[in-house]
Each structure stands twice: as structure tokens, then as C-alpha cells.
Amino acid sequence: MVYSKHNIFSKLNGSDNFFIVNLLSGGADILNPAEGKMIHDYLDGKDIDREFLWDLKEKGYLVDEKEETKLYRSKYLDFIDSRDEDEVQLFFVPNYSCNFACTYCYQDEYTPAKQELTTEIIDAFFRYISHEFAGRKKYLTVFGGEPLLISPKQKELIAYLLKQANQSNLELCLVTNGYSLTGYIDILKTARIREIQVTLDGVGNVHDARRFLKGGGDTFEKIVKGIDACLGNQLSVNLRMVIDKENIDGLPEMAQFAIDKGWTKNVLFKTQLGRNYELHHCQATSEKLFSRISLYETIYQQVKQHPHILEFYKPAYSISKFLFENSSLPDPLFDACPACKTEWAFDYTGQIFSCTATVGKADESLGTFYPKVTRKEDRIASWENRDVTAIAECFNCSMQLACGGGCGSVAKNRTGDVCSTDCRPVKELLELGFSAYMEKD
Template sequence: MIFSKHNIFSKIKDSKNSFVVNLLTGNADIVSPADAERISKLRNSEVAVDDTLLAELSEKGYWVDEKEEAKLYRSKYLDFVDSRDDDEIQLFFVTNYSCNFACSYCYQDEYAPSEGSLTNEIIDSFFRYIQAEFAGRKKYITVFGGEPLLNSPKQRELIAYLIEQANAANLDVSFVTNGYSLADYIDILKQGHVREIQITLDGTAAVHNSRRLLKGGGGTFDKIIEGIDACIAAKVVVNLRMVVDKDNIGNLPELARFAIDKGWTSSAYFKTQIGRNYELHHCQSTPGKLFSRVSLYEQLFELIKQHPHIVEFYKPAYSISKFLSENGTLPEPLFDSCPACKSEWAFDYTGHIYSCTATVGKADESLGTFYPAISRKADLISAWENRDVTTISECNDCSMQLACGGGCGSIAKNRTGSVCSSDCRPVKELLELGFASYFE
């Protein structure tokens, strides 16, 4: 019998208590200082066997027979694969890489310009491909860019046609947009089954306008607010995303208050997310302003203590902590957190196929074409499809693997040159914050 390799055991931030979490057996407990000390000594063979403690740990799956744990792991993994094979697929479609914004942190700004432009023929080819390739699978389309909702007559015609084809295929559509021309598109969007509109707002007016401005200059805040209001009025779900770094994190309390006062947070058609500004394909000009994953959530933890109203606008996940607090149970083990080539694919108007939004538009990341002819790079696709914690060597003996899932394949590939490598998430540190926030 051993202390389970899947136990995550650590001290809760700003508390004398500790926690133990095991996603394989689905158990989590807060542990008193005395019991934490007993467990630590038991793990390190510093004390004689305590039958009472062992019985308690065994009942929760924290103290296990190694062979039995391996069997359970295999069973849970097969369940995960079966479930993933039935998951809904998100199909990103990039209508263009051009944009009317000159954001200070754009990761597409160094992409080589792509020739050609979107046509109805390319849209038709896209729908023929996804209907054949993903026949029988639940799926929906997310329209991406660049900026897909540029306010030109031609772009409006193309978006209207794409929605018309999605309706014919009985597919929901989502949009990722900067929101500047959103109000002008509402009548077109209402013609489709729009699942949500993701819009980025980086703070209140002065802060946002200093980061997300028009090409040639000019603020964008007021037009975006107009678009958000128009969506909510039209009962179209807004997923508001704030991209944060050290320059604007301090404005979060003010933005949260703005959204609350607007009545957005009380609407069934409004939700939020926090996005971390980070280096993806090329170095940022000011990397010193970037947060690591841990430092971002440490900052959020402190801000929320000072400004509790933030949680009405945004409630941090802190890994699995939020899920546990809201559901009373742990999520199923996460054997793979990278959806690329499994439950996510990306396509662009040049006719190329990619693994995900982090690789779309990079010529050397193309996995094939859907237009003008269909082609697939089977070896590259297979590498993405086979990536999970069972194939990443760094994950083998990591107690965090079933909460981390191996991280992002694209970031891992940028770091090591191999898709099948890890992008480690600071699960233990996030749980330390999460238990302090939601259970202490």
C-alpha cells in the first residue's frame, strides 16, 4: 500500500489547514494541522503504522494498492476517451486576418500577409468538408479572425451567406470579435442560431482605449459598449473577455463595477472570462508586464479580498476549486486539456486546415487543405490526436496530471519542438488559492 501518486496535498493559503485532492477517486478533504502532520510523517515512513489513519486514508482512496490504482486509472482513461469521442466539436473558421484595430499585444501582427480573399465558393467548400469529415458528430462553428465583423458591404454579404449555410446545415454559430462594428451586424446575426459573441474589453474607457485602439488612432470603448448593449437587448449571449497584464489588472475592480451598474451581470445573456496576455508565437516588446499563471491568480486573489464585488463580474476557477465549491463534487479526471484535432479544429479562408486557434494562420502549422482540393497530413494530425497525459513522459509521475491534462499542445510545441511534451499548469498553487477563497 502506498500514498496515491494522484494525491495533491498542500497547505491552504493564509490558513493553518491543508487539503488533499484525488481526482482519480473523486475525493477532496480539508485536513487539520495535526492530521496533515500525521500524513506527512506516514508518507515519509517517520512513524509506525497508524491503523486508524490508514483506514481513513484508504476509504477515500488516498492510501492505495498500487496495482488496483493502475487498474482504476486505466478504466477511467478509457471512459475519458469514450466521452471525448462523443464531445461536441468546435470548428473555427477564419474569414480574414485583417483587422481595424492596432492592439498593443496582438499575436497575429507578424503573420505574413495571406493572398486572396473569402468567397462563397470557399464557404461552400468548408461546409462540404465539415459535413463529410465530421458526419454524425455534434458540432458548431466559431467565426474568428483577424476581425470577422469588419463593417464593409462585402464582408456583411459574406457573413450573411455563412450564416445562411450554417442554418441550412442546422449548426449553431459563435463569433469572436473586437466588437467595434457589432451593433451594425445585429440584424444579420439574428438570422442565425448564434450561441454567443465573444468580445474583448480591457477595462474602463481610458484604460481600454490605451490598449485596443483603431488603426490610425482613435478610441473603441464607446462603440463596443453599444454593441454589447445591442446583443443583450437582442437576447444574444455576450462572453466578455478582459485580457490582463500588469498594465491594466488594477482596473478590474472599476470594470467590474461598470458592468454591474450597467445591469450586465444580472442578465442571463452575459458571462465573462479573464484572458492572460502572454507570449505565443513571438516575443512581446515588453515581456516584463506579463503575468505568469500563478502570479495572475495571486493578484486576483488579493484584488478580490480588497474588492469583493469582483466575483459578481468574474469568479476565478483556481483550477478545479470553483467547480468543487459549486457542485460539491470533483470533475472527472482530465487526461487531456488540449482539444486540438480532437474536439477543436481550425480552418481559414485560404483553404488550410489547422489544429486550433493557437496555430491557425501559421503556414508551417498547416495540417492540410479543404480548398481547392482536400489534402491531409496524416502524420502531423496523428501527433495531435495522440497527445494526452499517457503519451507525455513528463506527466507520468506528476501528481497534478489529472487536473492539468498536459496543458496546451501549441505552447508545448513552441517550447520543445514537440507536440507530445508538457505545458505544465500550477495546479497545486491554484488549489491553495482556491481552497482559501471558497472553503476557508
């Protein structure tokens, strides 16, 4: 018997207790200081209490190596099978232009093509996806730029897109800055809307200083009206707050605002926090960005001081929230990056991309659906084949089944190779998460 290479063992944040988790065996335990010491002793080659040793075997923390390899293979096959059954999310970008000039927008780097969306291109898109993803469960997400621009022509095109989605029996999500939502409600009500993602970066001035109209102009009040209009018309809203060091202190106020509006009690309302990160540029402003772990450490401290934040947003801390809410671990994550597996992106110029992180970058194009269908099969294969079994560093990493290798685009920006690592601070997140959700006082 050996100590499993999938054990994640550490101390809870601000506590004398330890935790041990194994995504392959499904074991997860909080250990008191004496038990934690026994694990350290075992790893140092010392004899430990026989009953405790037996317990470690029972829960799959001590394993027969051959048996563990067999189990790994079988769970990997289960993962691939279940991914093949998963829904595919198809992003469509009707334009990269936007009526906002957000301080951190990465799409400001792109020069939009001098081409416009037409109904012919929309038809070609639906033809391509109905052929390429025939027999797969799928849904559409309309993305930008800003898709809900208020011009009559844009309204006509979006209405046509929604009509075609209905005809293809596809549910739809929309990612919008929310400024023109009220003017689009009637059109949106014609579609099978799954959710509308809207961004607010704080209350009032905090938001307005980051997300303002091109040429200047506040946007907060109009977006709030748009969210109210959606909820009032039974359209689900996913409120996203993009966080960095400039607006993190506004999180308690944002949470209180959503609570006071009655949003957090509405079943149609959910939230997410997005970390403003260095996806494409921002070297010049990187001191205002949080690393993944420093963001969660700050949220952890804020929740201690302002527990009402949890009514607005519950941090996942890797798999901690899942474990707390389900009393069991999630399935092993052999791959965290859905690009070219359960996610694709398409734009109004007829190009095909792996996902939202690469869409619009000319050198990331994987082919075209218009004016004719072309596919760069070797590039597509490099995205399709990326998982923790294909990345050498991941294969011997004890975090692999919680991390899943991270984001292929971030990895590629770092190393030039999709099939490389984007390491997630799994152990540190679990130290916070076990302390936040599982530590009994």
C-alpha cells in the same frame, strides 16, 4: 497499501490547514493542522493514528497499486469514450485583417495571403466539415482577424456564411472586437447564435490605450453600445478581459461598470479573463506579462479587497471552483488540449489547422479543404495522440489528472514537439482556491 501517486497534498494559502485531493479516487478533504502533520509523518515512515489511516484508505489516498492501475485504465477509457461523444468546435477565419491595432495582438506577425474569401470557398468549407465530421455533434465559431468588418462586401459574405450554417443546422459563436456589432445585429439575428465573444480590457481610457483603431481612435464607447445591442436583442455575450500588469488594476472598476450596467444580472451575459501570454512573440514586452500563478495570486488579493469582483468573474483556481459549486471533483482530465480532437480551425485560404493557437501559421498547416482536400496525416496524428499517457514527464506527475498536460501549441513552441509538457501550477492554484472558496473562518 501505498500513498497514491495521484494525491495532491499541500497547505492552504494563508492558513494552518491542509488539503488533499485525488482526481482518480474522487477524494477531496480539508485537513486540520494535526491531520496534516499525520500525513507528513506517514510520508516520513512514522506510525500514525489507526483510525485516520483507515480513513485515508477509504477515501482512496492510500491504495493498492495494482487496483489503482486498473482504475486508471478504466477511467482513461471512459475519458476517450466521452470525448468521442463531445461536440467539436470548428473555427472559421474569414480574414486575418482587422480594423484594430491592439498593443498585444499576435496576428500582426502574419502577412495575410493575397487571396479573398468567396462563396465558393465557404461552400467548400461546409462540404468538408459535413463529410469529415458527419455524425459528430459540432458548432461553428467565426474568428479573425476581425470578422465583423463593416464593408458591404464583408457583410454579404458573413450573411452567406451564417445562411450556410443555418442550412447545416449548426449553432454559431462569434469572436469579435465588438466595434461594428450594432451594424451587424440584423444579420446576427438570422443565425442560431450561441454566444458572441467581445473583448473589453477595462473602462474608458484603460481599454482605449490597449485596443484602438488602426491609425488611432477610441473604441470603448462603441463596443459598450454593441454589447447593449446584443443583450437587447437576446444575443448572448461572453465578455473577455485580456489581462496583464498594465491593466490588472482596472479589474475592480471593470467589474463595477458591468454591475452598474445591469450586465452581470442578465442570464445572457458571462465573462472570462484571458491572460496575455507569450504565445508567439512578445519577448520585448514580456516583463508586463503575468505567469499563470502570479496572475491568480494578484486576482486573489484583489478579490479580498474588492469582493464585488466575484459578481463579475469567479476564478476557477484549477478545479477549486468546480469542487465548491458541485461538491464533487470533475472527472480526471487526461488531456487538456482539444486540438484535432474536439477543436479544428480553418481559414479563408482553404487551409486546415489544429486550433486557434496555430491558425494562420503557414508551417502549422495540416492540409487543405480548398481548392482540393489534402491532409498531412502524420502531423494530425501527433496532435490526436497527445495526452498525459503519451507525454513521459506527465505519466509520473501527481498533478496529471488536473493539469491534463496543458496546451500542445505552447509545448511545441517551447520544445519543438507537440507531445511535450506545458506544466500548469496546479498545486499553487489549489492552495489559493481552497483558501478562497472552502476555508471556513
